[in-house]
Amino acid sequence: MREVELLEHLQKSIGSGAVSSAPVQKRKISLTIEPAVLRKAVEVLLKHQPRFVIIAAVDAGMDVDLLYHFDVKGVVVVLKTTVVKEASEINTIVDLVPAAEWAEKEAAELFGVNFRAHPKPGRLLLPEGWPSDRPPLRGPFKRALPEQFCPVAESLVSTGVTGPMSPLMQRRREEKGLPPSPPASFSSDASLREVQELMRRTGFDEKAGYDWEKKRLRHK
Amino acid sequence: MIPQRIPSVELATRGVLECIGVDAAELPGYACCPDPVVARLMDRKMWLALSARNLALAEGMGLDLLVLCNGCYETLTEANEILRREPEARKETSDILAGLGRAYEGTVEVKHVVEVMHEEVGVGKIEKLVKRPAKLRLAVHPGCHLFREAGGGDIWRKPKQLEELALATGAEVVHCKLDRLCCGFPMMQVNEELALKRNLLPKLACYQELAVDAVVAPCPTCIVQFEAGQMLLRKYGARYNLPCLHIVEFLALALGIPAAELGLELHRSPVEQLARKMG
Known part of the structure; x- marks a missing residue:
């Protein structure tokens, strides 16, 4: 089955940058990739002589999803990647696939995505004078969770408990002869790592919009 | 919640379990x-x-x-x-x-401390261990989740046990028509004013009318809501200062554990004054 072979070739060539794939359908494969490996994925795909179809941009609340559609001898190949709204940047593929020039310009105008090193940035659809900071199809930063739940979500992902232990309470506990912290998930590195891994495996970190580098929820 | 917000419950539990001879890890x-x-x-x-x-x-x-x-x-x-x-x-x-x-x-098996105190230790044993009988009028707030009963059992089993534990201390338990009303804590996440005015305020008014000395609950979240809620209600012109404490803290006082060892000053309602009232 050539769909399976094509998917496996892409996954093997891209390596860890290939995040996941949808179930293979007749004449369609879909692979989710890290934005950093987009150009590498396209280069691999070019070996199969694809026809570029379109880039579909989708506002996903906290992110903008970009779905690069190609046609490889009758099989639709979708490379899905995501740019976070805080940065909204990704490398251009126009130098690899010239036909993507207008599609990138369209996503740039309507969704506010900056395609780095695009050879001819500028207007495509919107009238002159349209403010560049108001892409019409880009919605506001919106989480999957209600804002009121964010402090609880942040604390759960980072420590495994719904409320942090304050230094003041630690002192008060000690004054009363209690250990400053109970033997909870946040009190040992091993337990904390385990709980954080659980958050990753359940996908709750992603749903809550947790930034592991900054150790907090993403903000607008 | 307990270690971070009301460690007095932790202190009381350690004291009470030791007092009644329950070994917990x-x-x-x-x-x-x-x-x-x-x-x-x-x-x-x-x-x-x-x-x-x-x-x-x-x-x-x-372990369970x-x-x-x-x-x-x-x-x-x-x-x-x-x-x-x-x-x-x-x-x-x-x-x-x-x-x-x-x-x-x-x-x-998951067991609430109310069940353990009632079924494993027994009301009779607790009555015998009471050193400081509580001559108080108590409101008992069971909280919503104490009514949870696996396998279609009697939902009043644990709330009744809670009341019997309170009675074992010598206290008088008084009932109000709003005993089953939620304290409002979960709703605080969505609409603070509604949670305070529609849930907590009517309960407090009811308890005040009954002239209770304190509210006893088996849940730290309810206690936080009763305590912080009384403070928050001041901005809506409602002033209440009712002591609210965990059933285990109340048992600790009745069993004679010195109030000074329980960290009751960490409460945000006048629980220390209540302890003094108990002698």
Whole structure:
């Protein structure tokens, strides 16, 4: 089955940058990739002589999803990647696939995505004078969770408990002869790592919009 | 909640368990239960997996779980039931736990401290151990999740046990028509004013009319709501200063554990004054 072979070739060539794939359908494969490996994925795909179809941009609340559609001898190949709204940047593929020039310009105008090193940035659809900071199809930063739940979500992902232990309470506990912290998930590195891994495996970190580098929820 | 917000409950529990001869061990590495309302609404898969991990930790120690909180009781009991009766959820959760190097076989029983005090220790034994009889009028707020009963059992079993424990101290328990009304804590996340005015305020008014000396609850979350809520209600012109404490703290006082050892000053309602009233 050539769909399976094509998917496996892409996954093997891209390596860890290939995040996941949808179930293979007749004449369609879909692979989710890290934005950093987009150009590498396209280069691999070019070996199969694809026809570029379109880039579909989708506002996903906290992110903008970009779905690069190609046609490889009758099989639709979708490379899905995501740019976070805080940065909204990704490398251009126009130098690899010239036909993507207008599609990138369209996503740039309507969704506010900056395609780095695009050879001819500028207007495509919107009238002159349209403010560049108001892409019409880009919605506001919106989480999957209600804002009121964010402090609880942040604390759960980072420590495994719904409320942090304050230094003041630690002192008060000690004054009363209690250990400053109970033997909870946040009190040992091993337990904390385990709980954080659980958050990753359940996908709750992603749903809550947790930034592991900054150790907090993403903000607008 | 208890270690971070009202460690006096932790102190009281250690004291009471020692006093009545119950040997309990801590659960190293435990995470939040997590709470049965907000966490479950946010993400059921995460809620179940985190709860199952706690159950797995207890199973690894070969022990049942004693909980001091209605929310913990509901979550852990529900998680246990779901893992027993929903094969798909069990498979999904087992896979997550396996990735952490853990497994849960479903052998742990979750028991609320009210059940343990009533069924394992017994009201008679507690009555005999009381050194400081409580000559007080008490309102007993069972909290919503204490009514949770697995397997279609009597939902009033634990609330009645709670009342009997309070009576064992010599206190008079008075009832109001709003005993079953939620304290309003979960609603605080969404609409603070509504939670305070529609839930907490009518209860406080009812208790004041009955001239109770204190409110006893088996749940730290309800206690936080009663205490912080009384302070927050001042901005709406309602002034109440009713002591609110955990049933285990009340038992600790009645069993003669010195108030000074219980950290009652960490409460945000006049629990220390109540302790002085008890002598």
